[in-house]
Amino acid sequence: MAIDLSDDRKLIAAAQANAAAFGFVFARYYGPIFRYAVLRTGDPADAEDLAMDVFTEALAALPRFRWEDRPLLAWLFSIARHRSVSRRRKASGRAPSAALDPPATHNGLHEASAEARRLLGKLDGATAEALVLRFVVDCSFEEIAALQGIALSAAKMRVYRAVAKARRVMGVDDEG
Protein backbone atom coordinates (compact mmCIF):
# COMPACT_ATOMS: atom_id res chain seq x y z
CA MET A 1 0.00 0.00 0.00
CA ALA A 2 1.35 3.40 -0.90
CA ILE A 3 -0.07 6.74 0.09
CA ASP A 4 -2.15 8.26 -2.68
CA LEU A 5 -3.45 11.74 -1.95
CA SER A 6 -5.89 11.63 -4.82
CA ASP A 7 -7.43 8.38 -3.51
CA ASP A 8 -7.55 9.83 -0.01
CA ARG A 9 -9.33 12.92 -1.22
CA LYS A 10 -11.94 10.87 -3.07
CA LEU A 11 -12.43 8.58 -0.07
CA ILE A 12 -12.96 11.44 2.35
CA ALA A 13 -15.32 13.28 -0.03
CA ALA A 14 -17.38 10.11 -0.43
CA ALA A 15 -17.48 9.56 3.33
CA GLN A 16 -18.50 13.16 3.96
CA ALA A 17 -21.33 12.80 1.43
CA ASN A 18 -22.42 9.48 2.87
CA ALA A 19 -21.02 8.20 6.18
CA ALA A 20 -21.48 4.61 4.98
CA ALA A 21 -18.54 5.20 2.62
CA PHE A 22 -16.34 5.59 5.68
CA GLY A 23 -16.25 1.80 5.57
CA PHE A 24 -13.74 2.11 2.72
CA VAL A 25 -11.48 4.36 4.82
CA PHE A 26 -11.78 1.85 7.64
CA ALA A 27 -10.99 -1.14 5.42
CA ARG A 28 -7.98 0.59 3.90
CA TYR A 29 -6.37 2.00 7.01
CA TYR A 30 -7.47 -0.21 9.89
CA GLY A 31 -4.45 -2.47 9.35
CA PRO A 32 -1.73 0.20 9.71
CA ILE A 33 -3.49 1.81 12.66
CA PHE A 34 -3.98 -1.55 14.38
CA ARG A 35 -0.32 -2.49 13.91
CA TYR A 36 0.72 0.89 15.26
CA ALA A 37 -1.56 0.28 18.24
CA VAL A 38 0.01 -3.13 18.92
CA LEU A 39 3.46 -1.55 18.95
CA ARG A 40 2.20 1.08 21.37
CA THR A 41 0.18 -1.08 23.73
CA GLY A 42 1.89 -4.45 23.34
CA ASP A 43 -1.47 -6.18 23.65
CA PRO A 44 -3.77 -7.18 20.77
CA ALA A 45 -7.01 -6.62 22.72
CA ASP A 46 -5.91 -3.17 23.88
CA ALA A 47 -4.65 -2.43 20.38
CA GLU A 48 -7.98 -3.34 18.82
CA ASP A 49 -9.77 -1.17 21.32
CA LEU A 50 -7.42 1.73 20.62
CA ALA A 51 -7.73 1.31 16.85
CA MET A 52 -11.52 1.30 17.15
CA ASP A 53 -11.33 4.46 19.25
CA VAL A 54 -9.32 6.12 16.50
CA PHE A 55 -11.84 5.30 13.78
CA THR A 56 -14.80 6.16 15.99
CA GLU A 57 -13.32 9.58 16.66
CA ALA A 58 -12.49 10.06 12.99
CA LEU A 59 -16.02 9.11 11.97
CA ALA A 60 -17.50 11.48 14.54
CA ALA A 61 -15.20 14.29 13.34
CA LEU A 62 -15.91 13.65 9.66
CA PRO A 63 -18.43 16.50 9.21
CA ARG A 64 -15.85 18.99 10.50
CA PHE A 65 -12.88 17.50 8.59
CA ARG A 66 -11.32 19.89 6.07
CA TRP A 67 -9.08 18.57 3.34
CA GLU A 68 -5.62 20.15 3.54
CA ASP A 69 -3.61 18.05 1.08
CA ARG A 70 -2.33 15.77 3.81
CA PRO A 71 -2.66 11.99 3.72
CA LEU A 72 -5.61 10.58 5.62
CA LEU A 73 -3.18 8.30 7.40
CA ALA A 74 -1.44 11.36 8.89
CA TRP A 75 -4.78 12.48 10.34
CA LEU A 76 -5.53 8.99 11.66
CA PHE A 77 -2.05 8.67 13.20
CA SER A 78 -2.44 12.03 14.91
CA ILE A 79 -5.69 10.81 16.49
CA ALA A 80 -3.99 7.52 17.39
CA ARG A 81 -1.05 9.27 19.09
CA HIS A 82 -3.36 11.47 21.09
CA ARG A 83 -5.63 8.56 21.98
CA SER A 84 -2.81 6.26 23.03
CA VAL A 85 -1.36 8.90 25.35
CA SER A 86 -4.70 9.62 27.00
CA ARG A 87 -5.49 5.90 27.31
CA ARG A 88 -2.14 5.35 28.97
CA ARG A 89 -2.89 8.12 31.45
CA LYS A 90 -6.31 6.72 32.21
CA ALA A 91 -5.03 3.16 32.45
CA SER A 92 -2.30 3.98 34.96
CA GLY A 93 -3.44 2.68 38.30
CA ARG A 94 -6.15 0.37 37.06
CA ALA A 95 -6.16 -3.17 35.73
CA PRO A 96 -6.26 -3.60 31.95
CA SER A 97 -9.59 -4.57 30.50
CA ALA A 98 -10.58 -6.15 27.23
CA ALA A 99 -13.44 -4.02 25.96
CA LEU A 100 -13.92 -6.00 22.79
CA ASP A 101 -13.94 -9.73 22.19
CA PRO A 102 -10.41 -11.11 22.35
CA PRO A 103 -9.16 -10.98 18.76
CA ALA A 104 -8.15 -14.63 18.82
CA THR A 105 -10.04 -15.07 15.59
CA HIS A 106 -7.05 -14.27 13.43
CA ASN A 107 -4.45 -16.93 13.69
CA GLY A 108 -1.11 -16.21 15.22
CA LEU A 109 -1.95 -12.67 16.28
CA HIS A 110 -1.08 -13.23 19.92
CA GLU A 111 2.18 -14.89 18.95
CA ALA A 112 3.07 -12.11 16.52
CA SER A 113 2.15 -9.53 19.11
CA ALA A 114 4.29 -11.25 21.75
CA GLU A 115 7.20 -11.38 19.33
CA ALA A 116 6.80 -7.70 18.47
CA ARG A 117 6.79 -6.92 22.20
CA ARG A 118 9.89 -9.03 22.76
CA LEU A 119 11.75 -7.57 19.79
CA LEU A 120 10.85 -3.94 20.20
CA GLY A 121 9.23 -3.45 23.60
CA LYS A 122 6.58 -0.78 23.84
CA LEU A 123 7.71 1.83 21.38
CA ASP A 124 7.20 5.55 21.63
CA GLY A 125 4.56 6.88 19.26
CA ALA A 126 6.91 8.38 16.70
CA THR A 127 9.04 5.24 16.33
CA ALA A 128 6.03 2.92 16.14
CA GLU A 129 4.56 5.17 13.48
CA ALA A 130 7.80 5.28 11.50
CA LEU A 131 8.06 1.46 11.53
CA VAL A 132 4.49 1.02 10.34
CA LEU A 133 4.93 3.64 7.66
CA ARG A 134 8.15 2.01 6.41
CA PHE A 135 7.37 -1.70 6.70
CA VAL A 136 3.60 -1.82 6.31
CA VAL A 137 2.59 1.19 4.24
CA ASP A 138 5.85 1.11 2.25
CA CYS A 139 6.48 4.81 2.64
CA SER A 140 9.86 6.12 1.55
CA PHE A 141 11.98 7.86 4.16
CA GLU A 142 11.16 11.18 2.48
CA GLU A 143 7.45 10.46 2.96
CA ILE A 144 7.97 9.44 6.59
CA ALA A 145 9.92 12.64 7.23
CA ALA A 146 7.18 14.73 5.62
CA LEU A 147 4.41 12.91 7.47
CA GLN A 148 6.11 13.24 10.81
CA GLY A 149 7.36 16.76 10.21
CA ILE A 150 11.01 15.84 10.84
CA ALA A 151 14.28 15.87 8.92
CA LEU A 152 15.07 12.99 6.58
CA SER A 153 18.05 11.97 8.73
CA ALA A 154 15.81 11.84 11.82
CA ALA A 155 13.34 9.57 10.02
CA LYS A 156 16.18 7.20 9.07
CA MET A 157 17.53 7.28 12.61
CA ARG A 158 14.14 6.36 14.09
CA VAL A 159 13.93 3.22 11.98
CA TYR A 160 17.59 2.40 12.51
CA ARG A 161 17.28 2.58 16.28
CA ALA A 162 14.30 0.22 16.28
CA VAL A 163 16.18 -2.21 14.03
CA ALA A 164 19.31 -1.99 16.19
CA LYS A 165 17.19 -2.66 19.28
CA ALA A 166 15.60 -5.68 17.62
CA ARG A 167 19.05 -6.96 16.68
CA ARG A 168 20.26 -6.63 20.26
CA VAL A 169 17.27 -8.62 21.45
CA MET A 170 17.84 -11.27 18.78
CA GLY A 171 21.51 -11.56 19.66
CA VAL A 172 24.32 -12.02 17.21
CA ASP A 173 24.03 -15.84 17.32
CA ASP A 174 20.37 -15.60 16.43
CA GLU A 175 21.02 -14.07 13.05
CA GLY A 176 19.52 -15.76 10.06
Added chain:
Amino acid sequence: MKGDDLRAEQLATVLDGGPVPDDIDVLLPAVNRIRDVLQRLGPHPDHVASLLPVLLERLLAMSARPVVELAHPTLYVRDMDASLTFYRDALGLTVREEGPWLSTLDAGGSALALRWNGNPRQAPNVGDMCIEFRTDELDRVVQALRRRAIVVDVKADRHRGRCAELRDPDGYAITIFTRADATERAATRLLASRDATAQQSDD
Protein backbone atom coordinates in the same frame (compact mmCIF):
# COMPACT_ATOMS: atom_id res chain seq x y z
CA MET B 1 29.08 11.49 10.27
CA LYS B 2 28.86 9.45 13.47
CA GLY B 3 28.74 5.65 13.30
CA ASP B 4 25.03 5.41 14.13
CA ASP B 5 24.16 8.12 11.64
CA LEU B 6 26.19 6.32 8.99
CA ARG B 7 24.51 3.00 9.69
CA ALA B 8 21.06 4.65 9.68
CA GLU B 9 21.89 6.13 6.29
CA GLN B 10 23.13 2.76 4.99
CA LEU B 11 20.13 0.93 6.36
CA ALA B 12 17.81 3.46 4.74
CA THR B 13 19.56 2.88 1.41
CA VAL B 14 19.11 -0.86 1.82
CA LEU B 15 15.47 -0.49 2.78
CA ASP B 16 14.95 1.61 -0.32
CA GLY B 17 16.33 -1.23 -2.46
CA GLY B 18 19.97 -0.13 -2.58
CA PRO B 19 23.12 -2.30 -2.27
CA VAL B 20 23.92 -3.96 1.06
CA PRO B 21 27.27 -2.81 2.51
CA ASP B 22 29.32 -5.38 4.39
CA ASP B 23 28.94 -3.70 7.75
CA ILE B 24 25.16 -3.39 7.54
CA ASP B 25 24.14 -6.92 6.64
CA VAL B 26 24.21 -7.92 10.31
CA LEU B 27 21.13 -5.74 10.72
CA LEU B 28 19.17 -7.35 7.94
CA PRO B 29 17.92 -10.37 9.94
CA ALA B 30 16.45 -7.87 12.43
CA VAL B 31 14.85 -5.91 9.60
CA ASN B 32 13.33 -9.08 8.20
CA ARG B 33 12.06 -10.17 11.60
CA ILE B 34 10.39 -6.80 12.16
CA ARG B 35 8.88 -6.87 8.70
CA ASP B 36 7.64 -10.41 9.23
CA VAL B 37 6.15 -9.66 12.64
CA LEU B 38 4.39 -6.55 11.37
CA GLN B 39 2.95 -8.51 8.45
CA ARG B 40 1.72 -11.25 10.78
CA LEU B 41 0.03 -8.64 12.96
CA GLY B 42 -2.08 -7.55 10.04
CA PRO B 43 -5.72 -8.31 10.82
CA HIS B 44 -7.49 -10.58 8.38
CA PRO B 45 -9.79 -8.64 6.02
CA ASP B 46 -12.77 -10.67 7.28
CA HIS B 47 -12.00 -9.58 10.80
CA VAL B 48 -11.80 -5.93 9.70
CA ALA B 49 -15.17 -6.27 7.99
CA SER B 50 -16.66 -7.77 11.14
CA LEU B 51 -15.54 -4.71 13.10
CA LEU B 52 -17.51 -2.23 11.00
CA PRO B 53 -20.80 -2.80 12.86
CA VAL B 54 -18.89 -2.34 16.14
CA LEU B 55 -17.64 1.01 14.87
CA LEU B 56 -21.16 2.13 14.01
CA GLU B 57 -22.47 0.98 17.40
CA ARG B 58 -19.80 3.04 19.10
CA LEU B 59 -20.69 6.07 17.05
CA LEU B 60 -24.37 5.68 17.89
CA ALA B 61 -23.55 5.31 21.58
CA MET B 62 -21.51 8.52 21.37
CA SER B 63 -24.27 10.46 19.67
CA ALA B 64 -27.07 9.13 21.89
CA ARG B 65 -26.93 12.07 24.28
CA PRO B 66 -29.87 12.57 26.65
CA VAL B 67 -32.19 15.26 25.33
CA VAL B 68 -34.05 17.73 27.51
CA GLU B 69 -36.24 20.60 26.54
CA LEU B 70 -37.06 23.76 28.42
CA ALA B 71 -40.37 23.48 30.27
CA HIS B 72 -40.39 27.06 31.48
CA PRO B 73 -38.27 29.44 33.52
CA THR B 74 -39.56 30.00 37.06
CA LEU B 75 -39.41 33.32 38.86
CA TYR B 76 -39.53 33.36 42.66
CA VAL B 77 -41.88 36.18 43.68
CA ARG B 78 -42.76 37.61 47.06
CA ASP B 79 -46.33 38.72 46.19
CA MET B 80 -48.18 36.39 43.83
CA ASP B 81 -51.11 38.80 43.32
CA ALA B 82 -48.87 41.74 42.43
CA SER B 83 -46.85 39.58 40.00
CA LEU B 84 -49.96 38.14 38.35
CA THR B 85 -51.39 41.64 37.94
CA PHE B 86 -48.18 42.73 36.29
CA TYR B 87 -47.73 39.83 33.89
CA ARG B 88 -51.40 39.29 33.12
CA ASP B 89 -52.86 42.81 33.13
CA ALA B 90 -49.92 45.04 32.29
CA LEU B 91 -48.05 42.76 29.86
CA GLY B 92 -51.11 40.91 28.58
CA LEU B 93 -49.95 37.28 29.13
CA THR B 94 -52.65 34.64 29.53
CA VAL B 95 -52.85 32.85 32.88
CA ARG B 96 -52.71 29.09 32.39
CA GLU B 97 -52.80 28.07 36.05
CA GLU B 98 -53.32 30.28 39.06
CA GLY B 99 -52.53 29.37 42.65
CA PRO B 100 -51.10 30.90 45.82
CA TRP B 101 -47.84 28.96 45.50
CA LEU B 102 -47.49 28.50 41.79
CA SER B 103 -48.96 30.18 38.73
CA THR B 104 -48.08 29.64 35.10
CA LEU B 105 -48.66 31.93 32.17
CA ASP B 106 -48.63 31.50 28.42
CA ALA B 107 -46.00 33.75 26.94
CA GLY B 108 -46.38 33.33 23.21
CA GLY B 109 -44.55 30.18 22.20
CA SER B 110 -43.25 29.51 25.69
CA ALA B 111 -44.41 29.59 29.29
CA LEU B 112 -43.41 31.43 32.43
CA ALA B 113 -43.94 30.15 35.96
CA LEU B 114 -44.23 32.26 39.11
CA ARG B 115 -43.48 30.59 42.43
CA TRP B 116 -44.13 32.29 45.77
CA ASN B 117 -40.92 32.56 47.77
CA GLY B 118 -42.89 32.15 51.03
CA ASN B 119 -41.89 35.44 52.61
CA PRO B 120 -43.47 38.75 51.58
CA ARG B 121 -40.70 40.67 53.35
CA GLN B 122 -37.88 38.84 51.62
CA ALA B 123 -37.09 40.15 48.14
CA PRO B 124 -35.97 37.41 45.75
CA ASN B 125 -32.48 37.56 44.38
CA VAL B 126 -33.11 38.88 40.90
CA GLY B 127 -29.49 38.29 39.83
CA ASP B 128 -27.95 38.97 36.46
CA MET B 129 -30.84 37.84 34.36
CA CYS B 130 -33.28 39.42 32.00
CA ILE B 131 -36.63 38.22 30.72
CA GLU B 132 -37.07 39.24 27.13
CA PHE B 133 -40.38 39.63 25.32
CA ARG B 134 -41.07 40.69 21.78
CA THR B 135 -44.04 42.49 20.26
CA ASP B 136 -45.25 43.97 17.00
CA GLU B 137 -46.78 46.91 18.88
CA LEU B 138 -44.14 48.32 21.13
CA ASP B 139 -45.72 51.77 21.39
CA ARG B 140 -49.10 50.41 22.51
CA VAL B 141 -47.45 48.16 25.05
CA VAL B 142 -45.38 51.04 26.43
CA GLN B 143 -48.45 53.27 26.67
CA ALA B 144 -50.38 50.56 28.54
CA LEU B 145 -47.50 50.11 30.98
CA ARG B 146 -47.14 53.82 31.59
CA ARG B 147 -50.86 54.16 32.22
CA ARG B 148 -50.23 51.81 35.14
CA ALA B 149 -47.49 54.11 36.38
CA ILE B 150 -44.80 51.58 35.50
CA VAL B 151 -41.49 53.19 34.71
CA VAL B 152 -40.43 52.26 31.18
CA ASP B 153 -37.25 53.27 29.44
CA VAL B 154 -37.51 53.16 25.66
CA LYS B 155 -34.22 53.04 23.80
CA ALA B 156 -32.69 52.06 20.51
CA ASP B 157 -30.76 48.81 20.66
CA ARG B 158 -28.12 48.34 17.99
CA HIS B 159 -29.04 44.69 17.46
CA ARG B 160 -32.74 44.62 18.16
CA GLY B 161 -33.98 48.04 17.13
CA ARG B 162 -36.26 49.91 19.56
CA CYS B 163 -36.85 48.25 22.87
CA ALA B 164 -38.42 49.00 26.24
CA GLU B 165 -36.70 48.25 29.54
CA LEU B 166 -38.52 47.97 32.84
CA ARG B 167 -38.65 46.01 36.09
CA ASP B 168 -41.36 43.68 37.38
CA PRO B 169 -42.71 44.09 40.96
CA ASP B 170 -39.79 42.09 42.39
CA GLY B 171 -37.18 43.94 40.36
CA TYR B 172 -36.56 41.31 37.65
CA ALA B 173 -35.27 43.05 34.56
CA ILE B 174 -37.65 42.94 31.60
CA THR B 175 -36.89 43.91 28.04
CA ILE B 176 -39.52 44.15 25.35
CA PHE B 177 -38.22 44.49 21.85
CA THR B 178 -39.78 44.97 18.47
CA ARG B 179 -39.76 42.01 16.15
CA ALA B 180 -37.14 42.42 13.47
CA ASP B 181 -39.76 41.95 10.81
CA ALA B 182 -42.47 44.05 12.47
CA THR B 183 -42.80 46.39 9.49
CA GLU B 184 -43.15 43.49 7.10
CA ARG B 185 -45.72 41.82 9.32
CA ALA B 186 -47.71 45.03 9.66
CA ALA B 187 -47.69 45.48 5.87
CA THR B 188 -48.82 41.87 5.36
CA ARG B 189 -51.64 42.31 7.86
CA LEU B 190 -52.69 45.54 6.17
CA LEU B 191 -52.72 43.93 2.74
CA ALA B 192 -54.66 40.92 4.04
CA SER B 193 -57.23 43.17 5.66
CA ARG B 194 -57.54 45.26 2.45
CA ASP B 195 -58.02 42.10 0.42
CA ALA B 196 -60.64 40.81 2.85
CA THR B 197 -62.53 44.12 2.65
CA ALA B 198 -62.36 44.07 -1.15
CA GLN B 199 -63.64 40.47 -1.16
CA GLN B 200 -66.58 41.40 1.09
CA SER B 201 -67.57 44.36 -1.12
CA ASP B 202 -67.37 42.10 -4.23
CA ASP B 203 -69.69 39.60 -2.54
